[in-house]
Amino acid sequence: MRLLTYLPGALVSGALALILASASASTSVVTDHAKTRLVAETTGVAPGETAVLAFAQALDPGWHVYWKNQGDSGLPLEFVWTLPDGASAGAIDYPTPERIAIGPLVNFGHEGEPVFLTSVAAPKDAAVGSTLDIGLEATWLICADICVPETGAFSLSIPVVEKSQPDAAQIPLFERARAALPSPLDGDAYYAVNGSTLTLDAPFAGDADGAYFFPSAAGVSEPAAEQKFRRSSGRLGLTIKGGSSLSAASERLDGVLVVERDGVKEGYAVAASRKETGGAPSGAAALGGFLLAAFLGGALLNLMPCVFPILFVKAASMANAAAGDKGALRRHGLLYAAGVVASFAALAGALLALRAGGEGVGWGFHLQSPIVVALSAYVLFAVGLNLAGAFSIGSSLQNLGANAVAGISGDMTAFLTGVLAVVVAAPCVGPFLTAPVGAAAVLAPAAGFSIFIAMGLGLATPYVALSFWPGARRLLPKPGPWMERFRQALSFPVFAAAAFFLWVLAQQTGGRGLALAFGGVILVALAARLWEWGKGAGWGRIGAALALVAALAPVAMLRPTPAAAHSVAAGKVAFDPADVARRRQAGEAVFIDFTAAWCVTCQMNKLTVLSSQKVKAAFAAANVTLVIADWTNRDPAIERALAEFGANGVPLYVYYPPGGEAIILPQPLTERALIEILVPAT
C-alpha cells in the first residue's frame, strides 16, 4: 500500500526529470492558473541564426491572458531576457485575439492554449559546440472574473551547431502556433478618421457573418462598442467607434481584422494607410446636400396650412376641368410647376440683387432694424390667430386668386396658380427659407440661385405628380374636419416663430422694447377681433384698421439699446478690434464668433456645434479666448471686420492660432472641422 501511494509521486518526478533532461528544447513552469512552456523550434542554432521560440500556455478553463492591446483592462505579456553578449531577442508574435466581455467592459485576449512566438538571434561569433543560454523571466496577468499576476523563470540551452534541424517532436506545436497567427491581407487596407469615428476599408473576397477590428495600440477604439461592417465588391468596410487616443492616429494603423463565417473566425494582419476621405463635405457634396434639403423642404411646404388647401382645390378641380383630356391635365401640371419655379427664381433674383447691392451689409441686415423685427412678429402672430381660427379673411386667398384669374385661359390659370401658391405660401415659407438663404449667403450666386430653384421644384412636384397620375389623388388624405384641426394645430409653430422674433427684439431693445411690442401684439389681436365682430360691415373694417394703426405706434418708439445686445456670457469677451489685436500680440489664441440673435443659422451653430462638450473641451484644451461679435444691432466696427474677411453677413467664424494668421472656418460649421483647426492632430 505504501508503495502504491508513493508510486504516482515517483512517476511524476520521473516525468519531470524527463523534461529536464531534454532542457535544451523546452522548460516549463506551473503556476496557479496556467501551465507554461518555453520551447525552441530547432534542436540547435547556427551562429548568427535566429532560433524561433514558442511561449506556449495552457490556461485553466475560464481564465484568460491578454493580447498586446489589452482592451479595457488587463496587461499584456512582459518578457525580461537574460542573453549572452551578441545575442538579441525579437518581438512577440501574438495569436489572433478574442473579445472577452467582463460585464460592460471588453478585453482583448486569449483563452485555452495560446502560443506566443518569439525569437532569439545567436551571436555571430558563437562557437559551434558551445550552447546558447537563454534566460527569460515572463510576467503575465491572468484573469477570470478576478485577476492574478503570475511570473515564471525559464531557461533554455540551445546547442550551437553548423546547421540547425527542426525538432520533430515540436512540429505540431509550431504548426498550431502559426495557424493561430493572423494571415496577411490580399491587398492594401485604408483607414480614415472622421470625428470620433474610425473607418477601415480592407480587401476581403469571401462572405462574412461578422467582423471586428482589434487595433494594436490601446485607446484607438472603444473595445466594448459594436463595429458595423459591410461587404462590397471584394472589400470589407468597418465603422468603429474611436477611443480616447484616436485623434493621435498616425500615417499607419496596425491591428488584426477578424472575420467570422459559419462560426469560424479568421484573423488578418492589417497595416492600413491613412486615406483622406474629405470628411468635411467638399463644395460639390455640400451643395448637393443643400439642394436635396431645399427640394425636400419645398415638398414639405405642400403640407403647410397655407398651401395644402391649394393642392386639394386643384386636385379636385383638375378632375373636372380636364376630365378625359390627359394631355391638358399634364400641361396644366407643368405650367403650375413653371409658375412656382418662376416665382422662386424671382425671389432668388431679388435676394441676390439685394446681396450684390448690399455693399457688404449681408443677409438678414434688415433684421437689424427692430421695426422690421417687431412687424415680423406682428405678421406671424396674425397668421397664428388666423390659423387658430380667431378670425378669417373673406373666402380665403385661394378663391381670391381664382377669381382674379377667372376668364383667363386654363393654361394661364395653371401658371398663375403656381405663382399664387408661392404668394400664399409666403407666411409659411419664412421658416423654410432661412436655411437656403443662409446657404445662399455663403455660396456662389449660381449655387444660391439653384437652391431656390430646387425648393420651387420641391413645392411643385406633388401637384405635377398628381397631374400625371390622377389616380394618385386617392393617396391624398380626404378633406374633412381634420383639416380644420390640423390648421389650428399648426398655429402653434407659427406662434413659436412669433415668439422667436419677440426674443430677438428683446435682445435688440431690452425690456422696454419688449413691453412696447407686447402692447402692439394685443392691438393686433384686437384688430382681429373687431374684424370678426363686424364681419362684412364697414365698421368692422374701420375698427380693425384703426387698431392696426394703433399697433404701429409702439413700433415707431422702438430704439436699439446696444448694451442689451452686447451682454456677453461668462468666459467670453465682447468684440473690440483693439482688444483682439492686443491679445494676438500677447500670443493668445483667439476665436471670433460673428453672430446675431436674428440669425437662425448662428443660433443653430451655437446650439449644435459651439455649445457641444467636445467643442468646449477643444476650446479649453487650446486655451482659446472666445470673442463674441454680436451683430444683432448695427455695429460699424463689426461691419468693417466682416468686410475685411470678405464676408457680407453672419455667421462668420474666424480663428487666430497663437501668433498665426486668421483662419476662416468653412461653412457649414461642423464640430469636426472646428476641433481639427483648434487642436490639430499630431
Place this chain on the structure above:
Amino acid sequence: MIKTALLAAAISLAANVAAASPAIDAPAPAFTGTASNGAILSLDQFKGQTVVLEWTNDGCPFVQKHYETGNMQKTQKAANQVGVVWITVISSAPGKQGHADATRANLLTEERGAEPDFVLLDEDGAVGKAYGAKTTPQMALIDRDGVLRYQGAIDDKPSANHASVTGATNYLLAALWSVNAGMPVAVKESKPYGCSVKYKS
C-alpha cells in the same frame, strides 16, 4: 427651424450619454451617491474644492500593489495636505470581487491605513460608468470649478509588481500640483491599468 434645433439638441444630448469616458477639461459628470459614513455625496457640494476620485477593489492585485507598498496612502496624505476631497469609489457589484457594504468599506479603510475623506458605495456602477471607469485602480481629478483635469492611471508603471512603485511617475499628484498652481496639466489622460471594474452588468 425651432423644432429642428430642439431635435438637434436632443440628439447631441443622447450622444453625450452614450460616450465612454467624459471629456477632459470639461465639466466633470455630476453624481450623487451614499458614502460609507452614511453621508449623501454629490459633486456639486464640493464646488470650490479640488476632488479626487479613486476606484478601488481590495481583491485586485494592482490595487494591492499600491496599498501594500503604502503608495496609495502616501498619495492620499499628500492630497490631504493641500485640502483635497478624496473620494474612494467602490463600483464592484454585490457578490463580485471587491464589493463592500458600509461596514466592510470602513473596515478596509482602517486596515489599509487609508485616508480618504469618503468611500462612495457605487454598487450599481452609476458613478463608475459616468466616469468611464474601466480598471482598479483608476483616478480622476476635478478642479475647484468642477472641471475634469485628469483621468486615467495613478502612475506610469502598468504592473502588479510591487517593485514597480519605486521610480514611477505619479500622474495624479503631478496633475494635482499643476491644478493647485493654476498651471495647465501636462499629462491630462493616461490609459488606466489594472483589473476590470467588477460591474453588475
